[in-house]
Amino acid sequence: MITTVGLDADDTLWHNETLFRLTQQRFFDLLADVAEPETLAQRLAEVEKRNLRLYGYGVKGFTLSMIETAMELTGGEAPPRVVREILASGREMLTEPVEPLPGVDQALARLSERYRLVLITKGDLLHQEQKLAASGLGDLFAAVEIVSEKDASTYARVFARHGTGPAEAVMCGNSVRSDVLPALEAGAWAAYVPYPLVWTHEQADVPEGHLRFAQLASLSELPAWLDEVG
Amino acid sequence: MITTVGLDADDTLWHNETLFRLTQQRFFDLLADVAEPETLAQRLAEVEKRNLRLYGYGVKGFTLSMIETAMELTGGEAPPRVVREILASGREMLTEPVEPLPGVDQALARLSERYRLVLITKGDLLHQEQKLAASGLGDLFAAVEIVSEKDASTYARVFARHGTGPAEAVMCGNSVRSDVLPALEAGAWAAYVPYPLVWTHEQADVPEGHLRFAQLASLSELPAWLDEVG
Numbered sequence: 001m002i003t004t005v006g007l008d009a010d011d012t013l014w015h016n017e018t019l020f021r022l023t024q025q026r027f028f029d030l031l032a033d034v035a036e037p038e039t040l041a042q043r044l045a046e047v048e049k050r051n052l053r054l055y056g057y058g059v060k061g062f063t064l065s066m067i068e069t070a071m072e073l074t075g076g077e078a079p080p081r082v083v084r085e086i087l088a089s090g091r092e093m094l095t096e097p098v099e100p101l102p103g104v105d106q107a108l109a110r111l112s113e114r115y116r117l118v119l120i121t122k123g124d125l126l127h128q129e130q131k132l133a134a135s136g137l138g139d140l141f142a143a144v145e146i147v148s149e150k151d152a153s154t155y156a157r158v159f160a161r162h163g164t165g166p167a168e169a170v171m172c173g174n175s176v177r178s179d180v181l182p183a184l185e186a187g188a189w190a191a192y193v194p195y196p197l198v199w200t201h202e203q204a205d206v207p208e209g210h211l212r213f214a215q216l217a218s219l220s221e222l223p224a225w226l227d228e229v230g
Numbered sequence: 231m232i233t234t235v236g237l238d239a240d241d242t243l244w245h246n247e248t249l250f251r252l253t254q255q256r257f258f259d260l261l262a263d264v265a266e267p268e269t270l271a272q273r274l275a276e277v278e279k280r281n282l283r284l285y286g287y288g289v290k291g292f293t294l295s296m297i298e299t300a301m302e303l304t305g306g307e308a309p310p311r312v313v314r315e316i317l318a319s320g321r322e323m324l325t326e327p328v329e330p331l332p333g334v335d336q337a338l339a340r341l342s343e344r345y346r347l348v349l350i351t352k353g354d355l356l357h358q359e360q361k362l363a364a365s366g367l368g369d370l371f372a373a374v375e376i377v378s379e380k381d382a383s384t385y386a387r388v389f390a391r392h393g394t395g396p397a398e399a400v401m402c403g404n405s406v407r408s409d410v411l412p413a414l415e416a417g418a419w420a421a422y423v424p425y426p427l428v429w430t431h432e433q434a435d436v437p438e439g440h441l442r443f444a445q446l447a448s449l450s451e452l453p454a455w456l457d458e459v460g
């Protein structure tokens with residue numbers, strides 16, 4: 001019996017990677033004289049990955065990584081205009097309006113009648129809280145957990161604290177690496193709802209033939225799947 | 231009867247503001263040609279305050295605010311070297327070793343025998359978790375809450391979740407504004423342990439004649455005060 005539904009936020013409830021890609025495009029344009037977009041993308045991904053253990057997830061760390069990448073690619077001489085534009089990009093990402101993905105409102109409203117909903121997300125603490133507030137979805141959640149890493153112990157802890165343990169919980173999100181695999185490892189169920197874009201750091205293979213796993217076309221399919229298995 | 235002890239982290243368990251001040255000094259040196267230290271300090275404080283609602287608390291936001299201040303004070307033309315040095319300062323703050331303040335280990339060990347200890351702190355999620363791990367104090371805490379703001383509702387929620395409610399809890403920290411006043415407002419007890427330096431944003435007057443409040447010279451005095459009142 002499923003009692004608790006964990007939900008990822010970025011690219012599961014609302015757009016996120018699209019915004020990162022738009023900002024990256026702006027970054028490529030800014031440095032068009034310095035290198036090709038492919039080179040810029042690769043270097044930025046390297047710097048981001050290297051900085052993850054220092055900055056964690058979120059827009060502030062991404063902004064700092066863009067400045068660092070610009071410095072590296074210009075031999076430490078990134079023009080002030082480039083730095084100003086990157087700062088402005090970061091600020092704009094933090095104030096971008098939040099719009100739930102189609103069908104998310106209705107799916108959550110229906111789920112919240114039968115299950116305890118818990119938001120489980122990485123990213124900057126304040127920014128994730130602000131996005132949830134701006135989305136208008138906050139009241140549907142019984143609890144919100146903003147975490148620095150999503151591994152099996154995270155899910156075991158969160159579903160014990162806010163539910164009846166991982167065996168009676170399902171995690172739903174767009175990242176196989178962060179939402180699906182560690183939730184299954186913790187003994188929970190998992191639903192994968194792909195988003196058209198995936199950050200390179202989050203890419204992983206979909207598990208095959210797992211009894212507690214389903215791939216869904218949208219969050220709207222989650223209630224029916226839970227009726228089936230629960 | 232007190233069952234739960236909430237503890238602030240930065241400047242209560244380990245040094246923090248000292249490190250911010252050292253970094254600020256380095257920032258003043260970097261921009262010595264541009265403005266006097268007093269002017270730089272004032273402008274940086276303004277930018278930090280303006281950015282709080284966007285960046286929240288912590289080193290990443292502080293780093294971005296230093297770059298923004300440098301840009302503002304140079305008419306948008308901060309030299310690349312200045313930006314690189316600011317980035318490096320931020321990175322160094324994030325990797326600085328963490329050393330508990332004198333007497334903190336023993337005081338927490340003693341408190342943990344009788345009370346449930348809860349760490350309640352603002353700042354960057356990942357960085358605060360890393361500092362707690364590096365301090366070696368993590369095992370003494372029953373729970374850790376990294377929050378975006380410390381107001382009365384925060385304390386009511388945290389002490390309900392991890393204890394037996396605010397009336398049976400005490401909050402201990404170095405900020406009258408963030409640790410003492412909102413905890414008292416929530417109905418909890420509060421102990422103020424001053425640190426020699428206070429960030430301008432955190433300054434506030436010490437409450438007078440409050441029955442559930444004490445000012446202590448160090449955390450070592452907390453067990454005796456709790457014996458007295460509890």
